[in-house]
Amino acid sequence: MSNFKKLSISQDGRYHTLADNSQAYTERFDEVLSFHLVENKYQVAPVLIGNKAWHIGEGGKAIYTPTFDRTFGFYCDRAAVVDGANWFHITPDGLPAYNERYDFVGNFQQDVAVVCDKNGYYFHINKRGEPLYTNKWHYCGDFREGIAVVQDSNGLSTHINCDGEFIHSQWFLDLDVFHKGFARAKNSNGWQHINRAGKPIYTQQYASIEPFYNGFARVETFDGALHIIDEKGQFKRELRVRQSNDFASLSADMVGYWRTFTIAAAAELNVFDHLPATAESLSQKTCTIESRMFRLLSALGELELVELKGDMWSLLPKAYYLTTDHPKSLVTAATEYRDELLQRWYDLVSLMKQDVNTSDIFQKIANSKEHTEKHHKMLRSYALEDYKKLIPSLDIASGDTVFDAAGGDGMLAQLVQNQFTDCNVILGDLDAVVKLSKFKNKTSFDLFKKWPLKANKILLARVLHDWNDNDAINILSNACGSMCAEGAIYVFEMVRETTGFGGSLCDLHLLTVTGGEERTKAQFEALFDKAGLYIDAEINHSSLVTVMKLKRKVV
DSSP states (O other): OTTSOOOEEOTTSSSEEOTTSOBSOSOOOSEEOOOEEETTTEEEEEEEETTEEEEEOTTSOBSSSOOBSEEEEEETTEEEEEETTEEEEEOTTSOBSSSOOBSEEOOOBTTEEEEEOTTSOEEEEETTSOBSSSOOBSEEOOOBTTEEEEEOTTSOEEEEETTSOBSSSOOBSEEOOOBTTBEEEEETTEEEEEOTTSOBSSSOOBSEEOOOBTTEEEEEOTTSOEEEEETTOOEEEEEEOOOOOHHHHHHHHHTTHHHHHHHHHHHHTTHHHHOSEEHHHHHHHHTOOHHHHHHHHHHHHHTTSEEEETTEEEEOGGGGGGSTTSTTOOHHHHHHHHTHHHHGGGGHHHHHHSOOOOOOHHHHHHTOHHHHHHHHHHHHHHHHHHHTTTGGGSOOOTTOEEEEETOTTSHHHHHHHHHOTTSEEEEEEOHHHHHHOOOSSEEEOOTTSOOSOOEEEEEEESOGGGSOHHHHHHHHHHHHHHEEEEEEEEEEEOEEOSSSOTTHHHHHHHHHHTSOOOEEHHHHHHHHHHTTEEEEEEEOSSOSOEEEEEEEOOO
Protein backbone atom coordinates (compact mmCIF):
# COMPACT_ATOMS: atom_id res chain seq x y z
CA MET A 1 0.00 0.00 0.00
CA SER A 2 2.94 2.35 0.55
CA ASN A 3 3.40 2.59 -3.27
CA PHE A 4 -0.05 4.13 -3.75
CA LYS A 5 -0.73 7.84 -3.57
CA LYS A 6 -2.41 9.16 -0.43
CA LEU A 7 -5.51 10.82 -1.84
CA SER A 8 -8.00 12.82 0.20
CA ILE A 9 -11.26 14.67 -0.52
CA SER A 10 -10.88 18.43 -0.91
CA GLN A 11 -12.56 20.77 1.56
CA ASP A 12 -15.30 21.68 -0.93
CA GLY A 13 -15.88 17.98 -1.76
CA ARG A 14 -15.42 18.50 -5.52
CA TYR A 15 -12.00 16.91 -6.19
CA HIS A 16 -9.15 15.00 -4.51
CA THR A 17 -5.87 16.24 -3.08
CA LEU A 18 -2.43 14.70 -2.64
CA ALA A 19 -0.52 14.34 0.64
CA ASP A 20 0.92 17.86 0.27
CA ASN A 21 -2.64 19.23 -0.16
CA SER A 22 -2.11 20.00 -3.84
CA GLN A 23 -4.77 18.99 -6.36
CA ALA A 24 -4.48 15.45 -7.72
CA TYR A 25 -6.00 16.39 -11.10
CA THR A 26 -7.62 19.38 -12.84
CA GLU A 27 -11.18 18.02 -13.24
CA ARG A 28 -14.00 19.25 -10.98
CA PHE A 29 -17.14 17.36 -9.99
CA ASP A 30 -20.31 18.08 -8.03
CA GLU A 31 -19.37 15.36 -5.53
CA VAL A 32 -16.54 12.93 -4.95
CA LEU A 33 -16.15 10.04 -2.52
CA SER A 34 -12.99 8.38 -1.19
CA PHE A 35 -10.56 6.33 -3.25
CA HIS A 36 -10.49 2.55 -2.73
CA LEU A 37 -7.99 -0.04 -3.90
CA VAL A 38 -9.14 -2.32 -6.75
CA GLU A 39 -7.54 -5.71 -7.55
CA ASN A 40 -4.68 -4.61 -5.32
CA LYS A 41 -3.34 -2.68 -8.33
CA TYR A 42 -4.88 0.78 -8.54
CA GLN A 43 -7.20 3.20 -6.77
CA VAL A 44 -10.61 4.42 -7.97
CA ALA A 45 -13.22 6.81 -6.56
CA PRO A 46 -16.94 7.49 -7.20
CA VAL A 47 -17.80 10.90 -8.68
CA LEU A 48 -21.00 12.74 -9.65
CA ILE A 49 -21.88 15.55 -12.05
CA GLY A 50 -25.56 16.45 -12.30
CA ASN A 51 -27.48 13.18 -12.55
CA LYS A 52 -24.58 11.14 -13.92
CA ALA A 53 -22.14 9.16 -11.80
CA TRP A 54 -19.12 6.95 -12.52
CA HIS A 55 -15.68 6.04 -11.15
CA ILE A 56 -12.36 7.78 -11.85
CA GLY A 57 -8.73 6.74 -11.52
CA GLU A 58 -5.99 8.64 -9.71
CA GLY A 59 -5.64 11.03 -12.69
CA GLY A 60 -9.31 12.09 -12.54
CA LYS A 61 -10.31 10.23 -15.74
CA ALA A 62 -13.20 7.74 -16.05
CA ILE A 63 -12.09 4.11 -15.78
CA TYR A 64 -15.02 2.84 -17.91
CA THR A 65 -17.63 4.22 -20.36
CA PRO A 66 -21.10 3.67 -18.72
CA THR A 67 -22.63 6.19 -16.32
CA PHE A 68 -25.17 5.65 -13.54
CA ASP A 69 -27.48 7.71 -11.34
CA ARG A 70 -25.34 7.01 -8.27
CA THR A 71 -22.08 5.18 -7.59
CA PHE A 72 -20.41 4.04 -4.40
CA GLY A 73 -16.93 2.83 -3.48
CA PHE A 74 -15.33 -0.43 -4.59
CA TYR A 75 -15.11 -3.08 -1.89
CA CYS A 76 -13.85 -6.59 -2.65
CA ASP A 77 -13.56 -5.40 -6.30
CA ARG A 78 -17.30 -4.72 -6.52
CA ALA A 79 -19.11 -1.37 -6.36
CA ALA A 80 -22.77 -0.65 -5.66
CA VAL A 81 -24.51 1.49 -8.30
CA VAL A 82 -28.01 2.85 -8.92
CA ASP A 83 -29.55 2.98 -12.37
CA GLY A 84 -33.13 4.27 -12.32
CA ALA A 85 -35.08 2.13 -9.85
CA ASN A 86 -32.47 -0.62 -9.89
CA TRP A 87 -29.55 -1.26 -7.58
CA PHE A 88 -26.78 -3.74 -8.42
CA HIS A 89 -23.01 -4.23 -8.29
CA ILE A 90 -20.50 -3.64 -11.05
CA THR A 91 -17.01 -4.93 -11.74
CA PRO A 92 -14.04 -2.55 -12.29
CA ASP A 93 -14.80 -2.47 -16.05
CA GLY A 94 -18.21 -0.91 -15.31
CA LEU A 95 -20.22 -4.03 -16.23
CA PRO A 96 -22.89 -5.65 -14.05
CA ALA A 97 -21.51 -8.39 -11.79
CA TYR A 98 -24.74 -10.42 -12.20
CA ASN A 99 -28.18 -10.23 -13.87
CA GLU A 100 -30.42 -9.62 -10.86
CA ARG A 101 -31.65 -6.12 -9.93
CA TYR A 102 -32.59 -4.99 -6.42
CA ASP A 103 -34.25 -2.21 -4.42
CA PHE A 104 -31.02 -1.81 -2.44
CA VAL A 105 -27.54 -3.31 -2.28
CA GLY A 106 -24.86 -2.80 0.35
CA ASN A 107 -21.09 -2.85 0.02
CA PHE A 108 -19.25 -6.16 -0.12
CA GLN A 109 -17.56 -7.13 3.12
CA GLN A 110 -15.59 -10.39 3.30
CA ASP A 111 -16.86 -11.11 -0.27
CA VAL A 112 -20.50 -10.97 0.91
CA ALA A 113 -23.06 -8.17 0.43
CA VAL A 114 -26.53 -7.39 1.76
CA VAL A 115 -29.28 -6.95 -0.84
CA CYS A 116 -33.00 -6.11 -0.67
CA ASP A 117 -35.18 -7.61 -3.41
CA LYS A 118 -38.14 -5.99 -5.15
CA ASN A 119 -40.51 -7.50 -2.56
CA GLY A 120 -38.70 -5.80 0.30
CA TYR A 121 -36.88 -8.88 1.63
CA TYR A 122 -33.22 -8.83 2.68
CA PHE A 123 -30.57 -11.54 2.30
CA HIS A 124 -26.87 -11.98 1.48
CA ILE A 125 -25.19 -12.72 -1.86
CA ASN A 126 -21.66 -13.65 -2.94
CA LYS A 127 -19.61 -11.83 -5.60
CA ARG A 128 -21.28 -13.89 -8.35
CA GLY A 129 -24.68 -12.63 -7.17
CA GLU A 130 -25.71 -15.99 -5.72
CA PRO A 131 -27.72 -16.06 -2.46
CA LEU A 132 -25.79 -17.64 0.40
CA TYR A 133 -28.92 -19.38 1.73
CA THR A 134 -32.65 -19.76 1.03
CA ASN A 135 -34.13 -17.65 3.88
CA LYS A 136 -35.16 -14.04 3.40
CA TRP A 137 -35.42 -11.48 6.18
CA HIS A 138 -37.17 -8.28 7.16
CA TYR A 139 -33.67 -6.81 7.46
CA CYS A 140 -30.07 -8.02 7.73
CA GLY A 141 -26.64 -6.48 8.25
CA ASP A 142 -23.06 -7.09 7.12
CA PHE A 143 -21.06 -10.11 8.24
CA ARG A 144 -18.33 -9.64 10.81
CA GLU A 145 -16.23 -12.47 12.20
CA GLY A 146 -18.38 -14.77 9.99
CA ILE A 147 -21.61 -13.77 11.73
CA ALA A 148 -24.41 -11.36 10.72
CA VAL A 149 -27.52 -9.93 12.38
CA VAL A 150 -30.89 -10.74 10.79
CA GLN A 151 -34.30 -9.36 11.73
CA ASP A 152 -37.48 -11.39 11.32
CA SER A 153 -40.91 -9.99 10.39
CA ASN A 154 -41.85 -9.88 14.10
CA GLY A 155 -39.16 -7.23 14.65
CA LEU A 156 -36.87 -9.53 16.65
CA SER A 157 -33.23 -10.14 15.69
CA THR A 158 -30.76 -13.00 15.98
CA HIS A 159 -27.37 -14.13 14.57
CA ILE A 160 -26.66 -16.37 11.56
CA ASN A 161 -23.50 -17.77 9.97
CA CYS A 162 -22.56 -17.61 6.26
CA ASP A 163 -24.71 -20.68 5.55
CA GLY A 164 -27.76 -18.91 6.97
CA GLU A 165 -27.81 -21.16 10.05
CA PHE A 166 -28.69 -19.77 13.48
CA ILE A 167 -25.66 -19.72 15.77
CA HIS A 168 -27.90 -19.66 18.87
CA SER A 169 -31.62 -19.80 19.70
CA GLN A 170 -31.99 -16.35 21.26
CA TRP A 171 -33.94 -13.41 19.76
CA PHE A 172 -33.66 -9.76 20.78
CA LEU A 173 -35.36 -6.39 20.27
CA ASP A 174 -32.07 -4.98 18.95
CA LEU A 175 -28.75 -6.62 18.26
CA ASP A 176 -25.22 -5.90 17.07
CA VAL A 177 -22.57 -8.03 15.38
CA PHE A 178 -19.88 -9.66 17.48
CA HIS A 179 -16.82 -7.61 18.36
CA LYS A 180 -13.96 -9.50 19.98
CA GLY A 181 -16.25 -12.33 20.98
CA PHE A 182 -19.15 -10.30 22.41
CA ALA A 183 -22.23 -8.63 20.92
CA ARG A 184 -24.50 -5.90 22.23
CA ALA A 185 -28.09 -7.14 22.69
CA LYS A 186 -31.28 -5.47 23.87
CA ASN A 187 -34.41 -7.07 25.34
CA SER A 188 -37.43 -5.40 26.93
CA ASN A 189 -35.45 -4.71 30.11
CA GLY A 190 -32.40 -3.07 28.54
CA TRP A 191 -28.97 -3.75 27.01
CA GLN A 192 -26.42 -6.45 27.86
CA HIS A 193 -23.36 -8.01 26.26
CA ILE A 194 -23.88 -11.60 25.11
CA ASN A 195 -21.51 -14.41 24.13
CA ARG A 196 -21.68 -16.54 20.99
CA ALA A 197 -24.22 -18.82 22.66
CA GLY A 198 -26.55 -15.81 22.88
CA LYS A 199 -26.31 -15.75 26.68
CA PRO A 200 -25.65 -12.60 28.74
CA ILE A 201 -22.20 -12.49 30.32
CA TYR A 202 -23.51 -10.61 33.38
CA THR A 203 -26.90 -10.13 35.05
CA GLN A 204 -27.40 -6.34 35.13
CA GLN A 205 -28.93 -4.42 32.24
CA TYR A 206 -28.30 -0.90 31.01
CA ALA A 207 -29.90 1.99 29.13
CA SER A 208 -27.04 1.82 26.61
CA ILE A 209 -23.70 0.04 26.21
CA GLU A 210 -20.62 0.27 23.98
CA PRO A 211 -18.56 -2.64 22.58
CA PHE A 212 -15.65 -3.85 24.71
CA TYR A 213 -12.34 -2.11 24.06
CA ASN A 214 -9.33 -4.05 25.38
CA GLY A 215 -11.52 -5.78 27.94
CA PHE A 216 -13.54 -2.76 29.10
CA ALA A 217 -16.81 -1.13 27.99
CA ARG A 218 -18.59 2.12 28.77
CA VAL A 219 -22.21 1.71 29.87
CA GLU A 220 -25.02 4.07 30.87
CA THR A 221 -27.32 3.11 33.73
CA PHE A 222 -31.04 3.85 33.76
CA ASP A 223 -30.47 6.72 36.18
CA GLY A 224 -28.04 8.41 33.79
CA ALA A 225 -24.72 7.39 35.36
CA LEU A 226 -21.78 6.41 33.11
CA HIS A 227 -19.67 3.45 34.24
CA ILE A 228 -16.77 1.38 32.97
CA ILE A 229 -17.26 -2.38 33.37
CA ASP A 230 -15.05 -5.36 32.57
CA GLU A 231 -15.97 -8.51 30.64
CA LYS A 232 -17.48 -10.04 33.78
CA GLY A 233 -19.77 -7.05 34.18
CA GLN A 234 -17.89 -5.86 37.26
CA PHE A 235 -17.85 -2.12 37.97
CA LYS A 236 -14.42 -0.54 37.51
CA ARG A 237 -14.90 3.23 37.60
CA GLU A 238 -17.49 5.96 37.39
CA LEU A 239 -17.34 8.50 34.57
CA ARG A 240 -20.50 10.41 35.47
CA VAL A 241 -22.68 10.39 38.55
CA ARG A 242 -26.31 9.45 38.18
CA GLN A 243 -28.56 12.21 36.88
CA SER A 244 -31.79 11.27 38.61
CA ASN A 245 -32.89 12.41 42.06
CA ASP A 246 -34.56 9.63 44.03
CA PHE A 247 -36.53 12.02 46.22
CA ALA A 248 -37.87 13.96 43.22
CA SER A 249 -38.52 10.77 41.25
CA LEU A 250 -40.49 9.20 44.09
CA SER A 251 -42.44 12.42 44.64
CA ALA A 252 -43.40 12.43 40.95
CA ASP A 253 -44.55 8.81 41.18
CA MET A 254 -46.77 9.59 44.16
CA VAL A 255 -48.61 12.35 42.33
CA GLY A 256 -49.23 10.35 39.18
CA TYR A 257 -52.93 11.10 39.61
CA TRP A 258 -52.16 14.70 38.63
CA ARG A 259 -51.64 13.44 35.07
CA THR A 260 -54.75 11.26 35.14
CA PHE A 261 -57.02 14.09 36.26
CA THR A 262 -55.43 16.72 34.00
CA ILE A 263 -55.89 14.60 30.87
CA ALA A 264 -59.41 13.54 31.89
CA ALA A 265 -60.48 17.15 32.54
CA ALA A 266 -59.17 18.28 29.16
CA ALA A 267 -60.89 15.33 27.45
CA GLU A 268 -64.20 16.01 29.19
CA LEU A 269 -64.02 19.68 28.14
CA ASN A 270 -63.22 18.61 24.54
CA VAL A 271 -60.10 20.80 24.65
CA PHE A 272 -58.26 18.68 22.09
CA ASP A 273 -61.10 18.90 19.57
CA HIS A 274 -60.99 22.71 19.64
CA LEU A 275 -57.24 23.16 19.03
CA PRO A 276 -55.53 25.06 17.50
CA ALA A 277 -56.92 28.03 19.40
CA THR A 278 -55.98 30.80 21.79
CA ALA A 279 -56.68 30.38 25.49
CA GLU A 280 -59.26 33.14 25.22
CA SER A 281 -61.27 31.51 22.40
CA LEU A 282 -60.90 28.08 23.99
CA SER A 283 -62.28 29.32 27.30
CA GLN A 284 -65.28 30.74 25.46
CA LYS A 285 -65.92 27.47 23.60
CA THR A 286 -65.65 25.41 26.80
CA CYS A 287 -67.41 27.90 29.11
CA THR A 288 -64.40 28.07 31.41
CA ILE A 289 -62.41 30.84 33.09
CA GLU A 290 -59.69 32.04 30.71
CA SER A 291 -56.90 32.29 33.30
CA ARG A 292 -57.63 28.74 34.48
CA MET A 293 -57.83 27.42 30.94
CA PHE A 294 -54.35 28.84 30.38
CA ARG A 295 -53.17 26.94 33.48
CA LEU A 296 -54.74 23.70 32.20
CA LEU A 297 -53.11 24.17 28.79
CA SER A 298 -49.77 24.79 30.47
CA ALA A 299 -50.12 21.52 32.38
CA LEU A 300 -50.91 19.75 29.11
CA GLY A 301 -47.77 21.37 27.72
CA GLU A 302 -45.74 19.85 30.56
CA LEU A 303 -47.23 16.49 29.56
CA GLU A 304 -46.04 17.13 25.96
CA LEU A 305 -49.58 17.06 24.60
CA VAL A 306 -49.79 20.66 23.37
CA GLU A 307 -47.45 23.49 22.42
CA LEU A 308 -47.71 27.30 22.48
CA LYS A 309 -46.49 29.48 19.61
CA GLY A 310 -47.23 33.16 20.11
CA ASP A 311 -50.69 33.09 21.66
CA MET A 312 -51.84 30.00 19.73
CA TRP A 313 -52.07 26.57 21.37
CA SER A 314 -51.90 23.50 19.11
CA LEU A 315 -51.76 19.72 19.40
CA LEU A 316 -48.56 17.68 19.57
CA PRO A 317 -48.66 14.23 17.87
CA LYS A 318 -49.56 12.23 20.99
CA ALA A 319 -52.60 14.40 21.69
CA TYR A 320 -54.41 13.41 18.49
CA TYR A 321 -55.43 10.19 20.27
CA LEU A 322 -57.45 12.43 22.60
CA THR A 323 -59.60 13.87 19.82
CA THR A 324 -63.06 12.35 19.50
CA ASP A 325 -62.86 11.57 15.77
CA HIS A 326 -59.54 9.66 15.88
CA PRO A 327 -60.12 5.99 14.93
CA LYS A 328 -58.21 4.96 18.06
CA SER A 329 -59.54 7.75 20.27
CA LEU A 330 -58.70 7.47 23.99
CA VAL A 331 -61.14 10.18 25.10
CA THR A 332 -63.42 7.71 26.90
CA ALA A 333 -60.37 5.92 28.33
CA ALA A 334 -59.24 9.18 29.95
CA THR A 335 -62.48 9.52 31.91
CA GLU A 336 -62.80 5.77 32.62
CA TYR A 337 -59.39 5.72 34.32
CA ARG A 338 -60.37 8.76 36.40
CA ASP A 339 -63.78 7.48 37.49
CA GLU A 340 -64.93 3.86 37.97
CA LEU A 341 -61.55 2.21 37.41
CA LEU A 342 -59.78 4.58 39.81
CA GLN A 343 -62.33 4.06 42.56
CA ARG A 344 -61.61 0.34 42.69
CA TRP A 345 -57.97 0.97 43.59
CA TYR A 346 -59.15 2.04 47.05
CA ASP A 347 -59.61 -1.69 47.83
CA LEU A 348 -55.94 -2.51 47.24
CA VAL A 349 -54.87 -2.50 50.91
CA SER A 350 -57.82 -4.71 51.86
CA LEU A 351 -57.03 -7.05 48.97
CA MET A 352 -53.50 -7.43 50.29
CA LYS A 353 -54.91 -8.93 53.47
CA GLN A 354 -57.92 -10.94 52.29
CA ASP A 355 -60.24 -11.61 49.41
CA VAL A 356 -62.75 -8.82 49.04
CA ASN A 357 -66.08 -9.43 47.34
CA THR A 358 -66.31 -6.61 44.83
CA SER A 359 -69.18 -6.11 42.43
CA ASP A 360 -68.92 -7.65 38.96
CA ILE A 361 -67.66 -4.69 36.95
CA PHE A 362 -68.77 -6.20 33.64
CA GLN A 363 -72.36 -6.63 34.79
CA LYS A 364 -72.28 -3.18 36.35
CA ILE A 365 -71.15 -1.65 33.07
CA ALA A 366 -73.77 -3.63 31.12
CA ASN A 367 -76.52 -2.24 33.36
CA SER A 368 -75.93 1.25 31.93
CA LYS A 369 -76.26 1.87 28.21
CA GLU A 370 -74.15 5.03 28.43
CA HIS A 371 -71.43 3.29 30.43
CA THR A 372 -71.45 0.30 28.06
CA GLU A 373 -70.94 2.56 25.04
CA LYS A 374 -68.10 4.51 26.70
CA HIS A 375 -66.31 1.42 28.05
CA HIS A 376 -66.43 -0.50 24.78
CA LYS A 377 -65.37 2.50 22.75
CA MET A 378 -62.22 2.50 24.90
CA LEU A 379 -61.72 -1.25 24.34
CA ARG A 380 -62.29 -0.76 20.60
CA SER A 381 -59.31 1.61 20.41
CA TYR A 382 -57.06 -0.83 22.25
CA ALA A 383 -58.23 -3.67 19.97
CA LEU A 384 -57.32 -1.65 16.87
CA GLU A 385 -53.91 -0.82 18.32
CA ASP A 386 -52.97 -4.29 19.60
CA TYR A 387 -54.79 -6.85 17.45
CA LYS A 388 -54.86 -5.62 13.86
CA LYS A 389 -51.31 -6.65 12.92
CA LEU A 390 -51.75 -10.09 14.53
CA ILE A 391 -54.89 -11.09 12.60
CA PRO A 392 -53.21 -12.11 9.27
CA SER A 393 -51.12 -14.71 11.15
CA LEU A 394 -54.16 -16.58 12.48
CA ASP A 395 -54.67 -20.02 10.93
CA ILE A 396 -58.29 -19.53 9.87
CA ALA A 397 -59.54 -21.54 6.88
CA SER A 398 -62.30 -20.80 4.38
CA GLY A 399 -65.63 -21.91 5.81
CA ASP A 400 -64.47 -21.88 9.44
CA THR A 401 -66.89 -20.77 12.12
CA VAL A 402 -65.03 -18.32 14.37
CA PHE A 403 -66.48 -17.36 17.77
CA ASP A 404 -65.22 -14.14 19.36
CA ALA A 405 -66.11 -14.93 22.97
CA ALA A 406 -66.66 -11.92 25.24
CA GLY A 407 -65.72 -9.78 22.25
CA GLY A 408 -67.33 -6.54 23.42
CA ASP A 409 -68.61 -4.35 20.61
CA GLY A 410 -67.08 -6.62 17.94
CA MET A 411 -63.94 -4.78 16.86
CA LEU A 412 -61.85 -7.97 16.82
CA ALA A 413 -64.69 -9.90 15.16
CA GLN A 414 -64.84 -7.27 12.41
CA LEU A 415 -61.06 -7.34 11.89
CA VAL A 416 -61.16 -11.12 11.52
CA GLN A 417 -64.15 -10.98 9.15
CA ASN A 418 -62.36 -8.35 7.01
CA GLN A 419 -59.24 -10.52 6.80
CA PHE A 420 -60.96 -13.87 6.29
CA THR A 421 -64.00 -13.02 4.19
CA ASP A 422 -65.02 -16.65 3.58
CA CYS A 423 -65.34 -17.57 7.25
CA ASN A 424 -68.36 -17.21 9.54
CA VAL A 425 -67.50 -14.91 12.44
CA ILE A 426 -69.88 -14.78 15.41
CA LEU A 427 -69.63 -12.24 18.23
CA GLY A 428 -70.66 -13.27 21.72
CA ASP A 429 -71.04 -11.27 24.95
CA LEU A 430 -73.56 -10.25 27.57
CA ASP A 431 -77.00 -9.44 26.14
CA ALA A 432 -76.78 -5.71 26.95
CA VAL A 433 -73.38 -5.50 25.24
CA VAL A 434 -74.19 -7.29 21.98
CA LYS A 435 -77.42 -5.32 21.60
CA LEU A 436 -75.33 -2.16 21.23
CA SER A 437 -72.84 -3.73 18.83
CA LYS A 438 -73.08 -2.93 15.11
CA PHE A 439 -71.57 -6.31 14.23
CA LYS A 440 -74.41 -8.19 12.53
CA ASN A 441 -73.69 -11.85 13.37
CA LYS A 442 -73.92 -11.97 17.16
CA THR A 443 -75.33 -13.90 20.08
CA SER A 444 -75.70 -13.26 23.80
CA PHE A 445 -74.07 -15.77 26.16
CA ASP A 446 -72.51 -16.23 29.59
CA LEU A 447 -68.86 -17.23 29.90
CA PHE A 448 -69.67 -19.50 32.85
CA LYS A 449 -72.63 -21.36 31.39
CA LYS A 450 -72.72 -23.83 28.50
CA TRP A 451 -71.83 -21.96 25.32
CA PRO A 452 -74.57 -21.84 22.66
CA LEU A 453 -72.62 -22.98 19.58
CA LYS A 454 -69.80 -25.04 18.08
CA ALA A 455 -66.86 -23.30 16.40
CA ASN A 456 -63.72 -24.26 14.49
CA LYS A 457 -61.79 -21.34 16.00
CA ILE A 458 -62.50 -19.57 19.29
CA LEU A 459 -61.04 -16.17 20.18
CA LEU A 460 -60.41 -15.22 23.81
CA ALA A 461 -58.94 -11.73 23.57
CA ARG A 462 -57.85 -10.34 26.93
CA VAL A 463 -60.56 -12.39 28.59
CA LEU A 464 -58.58 -14.70 30.89
CA HIS A 465 -56.62 -11.88 32.52
CA ASP A 466 -59.89 -10.53 33.97
CA TRP A 467 -60.47 -13.65 36.06
CA ASN A 468 -58.80 -15.64 38.82
CA ASP A 469 -57.38 -19.10 38.10
CA ASN A 470 -60.53 -21.07 38.93
CA ASP A 471 -62.72 -18.86 36.78
CA ALA A 472 -60.16 -18.88 33.96
CA ILE A 473 -60.11 -22.70 33.97
CA ASN A 474 -63.92 -22.77 33.82
CA ILE A 475 -63.86 -20.40 30.83
CA LEU A 476 -61.26 -22.54 29.06
CA SER A 477 -63.24 -25.71 29.78
CA ASN A 478 -66.39 -24.15 28.30
CA ALA A 479 -64.40 -23.00 25.28
CA CYS A 480 -62.99 -26.50 24.87
CA GLY A 481 -66.50 -27.91 24.99
CA SER A 482 -67.62 -25.48 22.30
CA MET A 483 -64.66 -26.24 20.01
CA CYS A 484 -64.98 -28.60 17.05
CA ALA A 485 -62.89 -31.77 17.00
CA GLU A 486 -59.90 -30.35 15.11
CA GLY A 487 -60.45 -26.78 16.25
CA ALA A 488 -58.25 -24.29 18.06
CA ILE A 489 -58.56 -21.60 20.69
CA TYR A 490 -56.63 -18.35 20.19
CA VAL A 491 -55.79 -16.65 23.48
CA PHE A 492 -54.73 -12.99 23.13
CA GLU A 493 -52.87 -11.86 26.26
CA MET A 494 -49.85 -9.98 27.53
CA VAL A 495 -47.41 -12.65 28.70
CA ARG A 496 -45.28 -11.43 31.59
CA GLU A 497 -41.59 -12.20 31.45
CA THR A 498 -40.05 -14.16 34.30
CA THR A 499 -37.21 -11.64 34.54
CA GLY A 500 -37.90 -8.02 35.34
CA PHE A 501 -41.11 -6.39 36.52
CA GLY A 502 -42.80 -5.37 33.26
CA GLY A 503 -46.58 -5.56 33.51
CA SER A 504 -46.67 -5.59 37.31
CA LEU A 505 -48.65 -2.35 37.66
CA CYS A 506 -51.19 -3.61 35.14
CA ASP A 507 -51.37 -6.81 37.20
CA LEU A 508 -52.33 -4.78 40.30
CA HIS A 509 -54.87 -2.89 38.20
CA LEU A 510 -56.54 -6.18 37.30
CA LEU A 511 -56.46 -7.35 40.92
CA THR A 512 -58.34 -4.26 42.06
CA VAL A 513 -60.72 -3.85 39.12
CA THR A 514 -61.69 -7.41 38.10
CA GLY A 515 -59.95 -9.79 40.51
CA GLY A 516 -57.84 -11.12 37.63
CA GLU A 517 -54.11 -11.06 36.93
CA GLU A 518 -51.43 -10.83 34.26
CA ARG A 519 -49.66 -14.19 33.94
CA THR A 520 -46.33 -15.65 32.86
CA LYS A 521 -46.14 -18.32 30.19
CA ALA A 522 -45.70 -20.99 32.87
CA GLN A 523 -48.83 -19.79 34.65
CA PHE A 524 -50.80 -19.89 31.40
CA GLU A 525 -49.50 -23.38 30.64
CA ALA A 526 -50.69 -24.57 34.05
CA LEU A 527 -54.19 -23.21 33.34
CA PHE A 528 -54.27 -24.73 29.88
CA ASP A 529 -53.14 -28.11 31.19
CA LYS A 530 -55.94 -28.23 33.75
CA ALA A 531 -58.44 -27.49 30.97
CA GLY A 532 -56.99 -30.26 28.78
CA LEU A 533 -55.24 -27.91 26.39
CA TYR A 534 -51.67 -27.16 25.26
CA ILE A 535 -49.91 -24.37 23.34
CA ASP A 536 -49.53 -25.45 19.71
CA ALA A 537 -48.06 -22.16 18.43
CA GLU A 538 -47.37 -18.55 19.44
CA ILE A 539 -47.68 -15.30 17.48
CA ASN A 540 -46.05 -12.03 18.50
CA HIS A 541 -45.10 -9.28 16.06
CA SER A 542 -43.22 -7.02 18.50
CA SER A 543 -46.56 -6.46 20.16
CA LEU A 544 -47.64 -6.04 23.76
CA VAL A 545 -50.01 -8.92 23.04
CA THR A 546 -49.04 -12.52 22.33
CA VAL A 547 -51.45 -14.92 20.65
CA MET A 548 -51.28 -18.48 21.99
CA LYS A 549 -52.92 -21.09 19.77
CA LEU A 550 -54.35 -23.88 21.91
CA LYS A 551 -55.19 -27.43 20.89
CA ARG A 552 -56.76 -30.31 22.81
CA LYS A 553 -54.36 -32.64 24.55
CA VAL A 554 -54.39 -36.17 23.19
CA VAL A 555 -55.63 -38.50 25.93
